[in-house]
Amino acid sequence: MSNYDYLIVGSGLYGAVFAHEATKAGKKCLVLDKRNHTGGNVYCENTEGINVHKYGAHIFHTNDKGLWDYVNQFVEFNNYVNSPLAYSKNKLYNLPFNMNTFYQLWGTITPKEAKAKIEEQILLFGVKDPKNLEEQALSLVGKDIYENFIKEYTEKQWGRKATELPAFIIKRLPVRFTFDNNYFNDKYQGIPIGGYNKLIDGLLKDIDVQTGVDYFSDKKKFDKQAKKIVFTGKIDEFYGYKLGILEYRSLNFINEVLDTDNFQGNAVVNYNDAEYEFTRIIEHKHFEFGKQAKTVITKEYPQEWDINKEAFYPINDAKNQALFEEYKKLSLQEENVIFGGRLSEYKYYDMHQVIASALTSAKKELS
Structure with a gap:
């Protein structure tokens, strides 16, 4: 017999939002995550009193007041403006x-x-x-x-x-003929005060969560625990890669704690030249206007992906897109599985887009 209405695989933004909405509607959810923490790629690690964006810089931005109000009900956002x-x-x-x-x-x-x-x-x-x-x-x-x-x-x-x-x-390149360094055009922009973990903790409050658990280690056992599955992992992995492997680019993050209160004076500095193997340096304290005695920087190194590495950017070329469409056909035949998020939809999503997608999916399912 099923103990839960929904088994949600992945505790990133899509999984956490769906779990919150389902719980609000009186459903019982179990959230699993292979990593030893919740939050997926928005997870922050506290180092020297600084919220370090463990999987790369995440800056929330949207023009949708409904989405802005939605995230602010869990944690207040500051007025950080991204000016790399x-x-x-x-x-x-x-x-x-x-x-x-x-x-x-x-x-x-x-x-x-x-x-x-x-x-x-x-x-x-x-x-x-x-x-x-x-x-x-x-x-x-x-x-x-x-x-x-x-x-x-x-x-x-x-x-x-x-x-x-x-x-x-490159479909287009934004060129502005004004003296405006605000990277995003969106009306609402900021970082959660105290880090993204506060947002995820708010979404998953009073919900059963198990971290450090690989769904595929005992898929049949986990599937029996719920009436329906919400799957936010790689869609090709769900099907045992039987049609082939979808390709991604991966990233390697090298963190350094520096004995200075200010290394580069800005949260994000891109290093364009080929002589630097990394693409950018993130100085995390500037996301929250930190005054700590030390600072933490992250150098971001792009790398070739394989199935043992984290999948970050889908390679949406013609070959991979055609393969994804075949997996999507299989997914549409599933009666008790909901697929969502950037890995299941093989799509580069900004945070507000993931949240909107999860809310739409939850509304459709729960109505």
């Missing part, structure tokens, strides 16, 4: 590409001058029908922006030459 910097050819530049960037790059002062410079370079280096990422970028922003900010950073990120990457990876 880029270190390229021994110089620091503001991101996203804006009037500050263009002034730092060319000395242009007016939007008219900056537009003229970009249009001139597109005319010289762009092509009408871009066949790869390099041609696409040159056709969108010209040579200087491409070579300083896109080429080497992207090649490190994907582990491939820009000429070997498909053009569709």
Whole structure:
């Protein structure tokens, strides 16, 4: 006999939100997570009194007031605004590409001058029908922006030459002709005061949770414990990789505790040049305006993925997308399994999108 209405595999944002909504509706849930903590990739580790984003920088942003109110019912968010910097050819530049960037790059002062410079370079280096990422970028922003900010950073990120990457990876490049360093255009933006663990703890309050437990170690036993499964892991793994393995990029995070109160003066600094193997340095205390005596930095190293590594970015090329569609067909035949989240949907999601997806799925299921 089933002890639970829902067995939820994965305690990241999708699983935690679904569990919260189901519990609110009077259902009994069991949440399993293979890691030894809840929260998936938004989990924070406290080091020297600083909330360290263990799996990379997470900045919440949305234009949806309903979603903003939803997360703020569990924890208050601060007013952090993401304004990253880029270190390229021994110089620091503001991101996203804006009037500050263009002034730092060319000395242009007016939007008219900056537009003229970009249009001139597109005319010289762009092509009408871009066949790869390099041609696409040159056709969108010209040579200087491409070579300083896109080429080497992207090649490190994907582990491939820009000429070997498909053009569709860069559908557009946000170019602003204002002096505005706010990376996101969204109305609501911030970091939970006290870290993301507070958000997850609020979502999973009074719900049965088991960490350090691999669902696949005894799938049949776990399946019997609930009437339905909510699966947030890799969809190909759910099916024993029987149609083939979906590909990802992985990341390796190297943390350092430094005996200084301020290392780089900003939460996020991208290192664009190929001479640096890492893509960026995160200084975590700046997410919460910390005044601690020491600081913690993380260098982020992209790496090739295999099934023993964490899957971070789906490689949504034609081959992988076609394989995912075959797995999706199988998933649609399941009567008692709900698939959701970035790994099950083989999709790069921002946090607000994962939460929205989980709320939509829960509403459909529980109504």
